[in-house]
Amino acid sequence: MLYPTETCQNRAPELLLKKTLVVLPSSILATYLLGIILPWPITLLHAVWLQGLIAALASYYLLHMPIWWAAIHLLFFPALLSASLILNLPAYWYLAGFITLLLIFGRIHRTRVPLFLSSQEAVDALAGLLPQDHQFKLIDLGSGCGGLACKLAQMLPHGSYHGIETALLPCWISKLRALLSRQDCQFEWESIWQHDLSGYDVVYAYLSPVPMPRLWEKARREMRPGSLFISNTFTVPSIEPDRCIRLDDFSSAVLYIWRMA
Template structure:
């Protein structure tokens, strides 16, 4: 007669689970899978490049593109040659890395920089504090077309050809009495400057409020 040996239910369950585990290969942890790590690294790099580059690329998609091209030392010098003897407030439209605003603050102007590139605004703010100029130099992320310029004694613009005509219309309405404008690289072609320094790419032109008035109105005055 055959004899049957009873096996506890718990032992049967364990033996079955052990058998099923033995039939399956264990997956290594994620940090031991080079393919997964490489994919994650690629996405991280692409995401980082996107975040950093977009503030520099997006101006090209605007109606009027004003790219970041740092001013030369000579350009900055020429601006303040034209503003010699002037004081008060100064605004740089498209302030970039803040170099002109810093020089204005050193020369006693209450200076402001407007810039659309968020990274450049942050950089300029940190640089102003590092140089001890943060009480005289302020930076804001702002669209110059949506900004009221009537409170500034000096307006500086490193412009491009296609923006000068609409900017002329804006300044003719907003430039305060006694205010002056320095245009760098490109002049207002149909306006007569009150002073100019013509040195190729470092050229600068100075205009006052009367420069922006219609010819017939100017002649009456």
């Protein structure tokens, strides 16, 4: 459903992400400082529950996050410690887990972009915005496992689809998916900042609040007049979209749409 610009701002997922990025390091730092200040020794078990309690209280009372987020903050590190003690895993399992996370999420500490997967509702809404009777080129910045591009290629085979992903494992999953589907989909393991956007009719992104101002400036420099810049969930600060579509998916996301001048 299309909404006027002034009624389509849904920043709940964006705000939750920002608040989570504040709560976790702050609660860990507070726990460390308390461990130094308090006159009695704190065991590892005490520390993880203290961190969880601080994170839960801060998220609920200070940042006004939902109660279920407070529960997640309370139990996250205690659950990790419990799993470690109960399963009694050898040390190399933790290394394997770290490498697996690195392959899945890439350099998230630098990009500040987690792995988001576009919903089927987003795919359907995007398909309705694309040309129905002539060729076009679409690029998905942060294409994840390639689901959006491959699904669109099946729905609108006259389009050409390109994906850019910085995480290695999702990129290779995308390549395999494109190979098996035999659609016009190409995926590259590359930084979005190194890829030229001038050759595309539609640029789609589902990233995070952090890169949006810089990405908007890149789009303004490189995209052709009349082409579409579409962002799932995360808007560009101080830049009103031309249109937006509220999605009836699990996160009530919004597609923000700009037609480049």
